[in-house]
Amino acid sequence: MKTELRETLVIGAGAAGLNCALHLPAGSDVLVVCKGGLKESDSFLAQGGICVLHDEGDAESYFEDTMRAGHYENDPATVRCMIEHSRATIDELISFGVRFAREENGELAYTREGAHSRPRIVFHADCTGREITSRLLSAAQKRTNIELRPYTTMVDLLFAEDGCCGAVLRDNRTHELTLVYAGNTVLATGGVGGLFAHSTNYRILTGDGVGAAVFHGVAADHLDYVQIHPTTLYAKGRGRRFLISESVRGEGAHLLNAAGERFVDELLPRDVVTAAIRREMAREGSEYVRLDLSSVRGGERTLEKHFPGILRRLKKEGLRVPEEPVPVVPAQHYFMGGVRSDLFGRTTAPHLYAVGETCCNGVHGKNRLASNSLLEAIIFARRAAEDIAAGSRATGRAAWDIPPRRLAAMLRERREFVTKETHHESE
Ligand SMILES: Cc1cc2nc3c(=O)[nH]c(=O)nc-3n(C[C@H](O)[C@H](O)[C@H](O)COP(=O)(O)OP(=O)(O)OC[C@H]3O[C@@H](n4cnc5c(N)ncnc54)[C@H](O)[C@@H]3O)c2cc1C
Incomplete structure (x- = not known):
């Protein structure tokens, strides 16, 4: 089995994974993997748009709309953090080349969706997700420190005494396994729609990040909060x-x-x-x-x-x-539950982060307000990258090397868990 050593391993190449990779230091060695093609993510499918604080006077109303839609089960601090960073995030996306619809006078145009008390969603026709994610993808493709590896599935996470130390990856075409040891690992594996018979999601999105985290005892919340x-x-x-x-x-x-x-x-x-x-x-x-x-x-x-x-x-x-x-x-459309994460995408396991739809950071509560998910994914992915950059962990494969026999037993145990736990369908 091959082994590799990386400073950061990002699992998932949707808006969350890509934005995380783009905000890691330009000199750091980053591997981004994804299960399907680089454009096969729900981020590419988003239609309606992305929320933004319309103006300073909108702060309380945006907060209240998000909380009300979430049945007040949201984490107020996380919601406020998202709202506070929304305008700068849209400006940054524009700097990446994202084109949003504009009024005749050149100002951004705003649309409205359910449970919003006013129009505060910026959009690009009905393919906002494609417009945003393709720009993030081309920015990542230009960066020499980021390797993008499609058709590569994370089948398990690796742990050492001081926390997560990478993942076991499978090449979907050759079925070859690779152990990637990493200083920090980011789960950005999206939602769970592939587990449902009827879903708007890509079929490959089967909650793999949440499954692997739960298997290793990492905290996850509200696994039953699924938006239809x-x-x-x-x-x-x-x-x-x-x-x-x-x-x-x-x-x-x-x-x-x-x-x-x-x-x-x-x-x-x-x-x-x-x-x-x-x-x-x-x-x-x-x-x-x-x-x-x-x-x-x-x-x-x-x-x-x-x-x-x-x-x-x-x-x-x-x-x-x-x-x-x-x-x-x-x-089925969206997953509000997921791997428990804080304002910086940190999970309960050291050196393991979770961002985007895979995580549950409290922004959405019991029910997501329309067009808050791209924003949430992009903002907290950036914050996770900044937290990774601020920390330091010596990457040392020798310290993490897993004896082959233990590895074989570990993979067997995980395969049995996956077979038992993820074969249910509803909706
Ligand atoms: C049809 C549709 C319309 C939507 N419209 C909007 C909208 O208008 N506004 C809005 O804010 N939100 C919208 N959403 C929701 C939003 O698109 C998603 O919540 C968001 O894009 C999730 O981003 P993500 O990066 O977390 O996950 P995704 O973009 O889904 O990316 C997940 C990535 O993880 C990879 N992956 C999964 N499992 C593994 C594994 N085991 N190993 C390796 N890689 C793996 C996948 O290959 C993929 O690259 C919409 C969703 C859908 C489906």
Whole structure:
């Protein structure tokens, strides 16, 4: 088995993993691995946008909206930290080349989603995640200290007496295992949607970071806090579901039952709208409800300008929009629980960090406010990088070397755990 030594190992190449790598010192040796291709992450799928503090007067209202959506189970200090750093984060993304929609006068344009008391979401048409993450990816590709290694799966974490010391990686094509010993290891493995029959997430996202952390006794919180998105395009069979962004409702689309009547305020928090849709489906005995795009403010012009990707997909499915309502159904979307982490992404295990959807730092509470996740992932990934840079740990493979027999037993035990624990499906 091959071994490698790195200063930092980042597991996951979504917005969280990439932004962490980009904020590690330019002279440090960083390996970023991901299970699929470099563009196969939920960060690339984000449609609606990314939140930002609209102006100083918005601070209390943004805080209250986030807390209310999270059923006040959020950690207030983490929420405040995110809000405080939001404007500088958007400015930094712009400096990376990210293009957000602008008004005619050149000012940033803001849209609105459910449970936001005012528009405070900046966006790039309906593919904000692709715009942001592709810029982060190309910045990382230009950095000589960062190696990006796709099709590489973390199968286990490695621990020494003083904390985490890397991970066991498998090359998905050759199946070869490599032990990567690292001074610090960052879990940025995204969500859990791949464990569900119906989800908007990439199928490869199966909660691997959380699974490995829990297996080694690292604290994790709220593993049952899973967000269901109210409006995904209805489809028969299993597989990834196509999301109809909440900002479509934010711009005026209505939810209708079979009789063509509205049955819920479309801009209530996601869990409330989802519950209302399910009640309506049960009452009618139907498999979906309908999303009427004809009520979107500005009509087809708004749809074409703000939601070109969604429009294209719906037309490809043979739907005549906006005349014909779109059949929609709730599906798994986001994971609020995860590996317990603090304001700097630190977990309960020394030298192991968790950022992005894999972590639970308290920002989202019981239910995430729309468009807070990209922001949270990007901000706390940067803070984790800064914490890693501020600390020092001598990287010494000799001290961490794991005897081959112990390694074989460890991998066997982990394989049994994975087989037993992760084969459940719902939703
Ligand atoms: C359809 C859709 C629309 C969304 N819209 C929005 C939106 O408008 N605004 C918003 O704020 N949020 C949105 N979200 C949520 C947001 O996109 C995600 O929460 C966020 O991008 C998560 O970023 P991440 O870096 O933590 O994870 P991801 O971007 O999912 O990246 C996870 C990475 O981990 C890697 N990985 C996983 N397991 C392993 C393993 N075992 N070994 C190695 N690598 C591994 C994957 O290959 C991937 O590179 C949306 C999500 C979806 C699915």
